[in-house]
Amino acid sequence: MCGEKRMMQKVEGIVIRTIDYGESNKIVTLFTRELGKIGVMSRGAKKPKSRLAAVSQLLIYGTFLFQKSQGLGTLNQAEIIDSFRDVRHDLFRASYATYMVEMTDKLTDEKQPNPSLFELLYQMLHYLDEGVDADVLLRIFEMKMLAVAGIRPQLDECVSCGSTEVPVAFSIKDAGFLCKRCVHKDERAYQLSAHLARLLRLFYYFDLERLGQISLKQETKQQLKEIISAYYDEYSGLRLKSKRFLDQLERMDDLR
Numbered sequence: 001m002c003g004e005k006r007m008m009q010k011v012e013g014i015v016i017r018t019i020d021y022g023e024s025n026k027i028v029t030l031f032t033r034e035l036g037k038i039g040v041m042s043r044g045a046k047k048p049k050s051r052l053a054a055v056s057q058l059l060i061y062g063t064f065l066f067q068k069s070q071g072l073g074t075l076n077q078a079e080i081i082d083s084f085r086d087v088r089h090d091l092f093r094a095s096y097a098t099y100m101v102e103m104t105d106k107l108t109d110e111k112q113p114n115p116s117l118f119e120l121l122y123q124m125l126h127y128l129d130e131g132v133d134a135d136v137l138l139r140i141f142e143m144k145m146l147a148v149a150g151i152r153p154q155l156d157e158c159v160s161c162g163s164t165e166v167p168v169a170f171s172i173k174d175a176g177f178l179c180k181r182c183v184h185k186d187e188r189a190y191q192l193s194a195h196l197a198r199l200l201r202l203f204y205y206f207d208l209e210r211l212g213q214i215s216l217k218q219e220t221k222q223q224l225k226e227i228i229s230a231y232y233d234e235y236s237g238l239r240l241k242s243k244r245f246l247d248q249l250e251r252m253d254d255l256r
């Protein structure tokens with residue numbers, strides 16, 4: 001019994017991916033506070049009466065007890081801490097949340113603990129559930145994930161001359177802010193207002209614990225989205241199904 005006990009591990013985690021396996025099982029990918037990203041086999045989870053069915057769904061946050069092994073662990077039991085019910089029952093919010101967890105999945109390696117990233121993901125889902133502006137949350141998340149992706153832009157000074165005066169443009173090519181003396185070096189740089197430059201920097205460094213209601217004009221949200229999306233397209237190599245779906249949803253919403 002002692003040997004078996006040692007093989008069991010309890011973690012706090014969020015379900016970031018699920019794959020059907022065979023007729024009744026699921027392979028569940030958890031992003032955990034203690035171990036980072038891990039995969040577990042959830043046996044019988046596709047059966048409606050299974051005690052593991054509810055906890056083996058995308059976006060569930062809970063405690064998971066699993067039996068460790070060389071490959072996939074086996075999920076023994078789990079308890080839901082938060083199901084983010086309002087997110088899961090709203091197509092738009094669910095799509096934003098799905099994009100966040102897919103990005104987390106794609107940008108992290110197995111078994112690399114990152115408690116601060118776990119906290120970021122949890123807070124994002126919590127704020128989405130609370131009804132905070134999903135566009136603002138997503139832009140903050142994308143800015144913070146630049147460090148995880150290893151593609152942090154220069155947001156502290158002009159990427160060309162090092163000036164710390166207020167930047168007037170953001171260069172995708174040079175990966176950072178440009179001051180008014182250097183803006184001519186990239187004719188395709190995105191022109192920035194002081195407000196937009198401040199937001200890009202704020203979203204990267206922002207402590208989410210202090211998030212109140214951030215209210216932004218639609219035009220500002222669109223400018224942020226364009227710059228951040230172009231940057232990811234250039235440097236990350238990410239091609240996310242959830243992002244394509246989200247873009248389609250937003251286009252449909254614009255047509256309404």
